[in-house]
Amino acid sequence: MSRPANKRDPATPIEGALAMRKALGNRARMITANEGGHGAYLLTGNACLDDLTTRFLTDGTKPADDVRC
Numbered sequence: 001m002s003r004p005a006n007k008r009d010p011a012t013p014i015e016g017a018l019a020m021r022k023a024l025g026n027r028a029r030m031i032t033a034n035e036g037g038h039g040a041y042l043l044t045g046n047a048c049l050d051d052l053t054t055r056f057l058t059d060g061t062k063p064a065d066d067v068r069c
Helices: 014-027 047-059
Strands: 002-008 029-036
Touching (some): 014 029
16 A cells, blocks of 8 residues: 655644554555645645655555655
């Protein structure tokens, strides 16, 4: 699983995303954007987050480690 998240999301705070990442262990990777607002993928213009998430959705490739964009 690849989990994109905005660092400053008022609707779904980053703490919830971090807890899910921890619960999923090595099965997941966290892609965090230093952005605000709700919704990270394709909504903030963050090419780093968008590219990594698109890669996961199209061919299942997840980053080797968690990524901060």
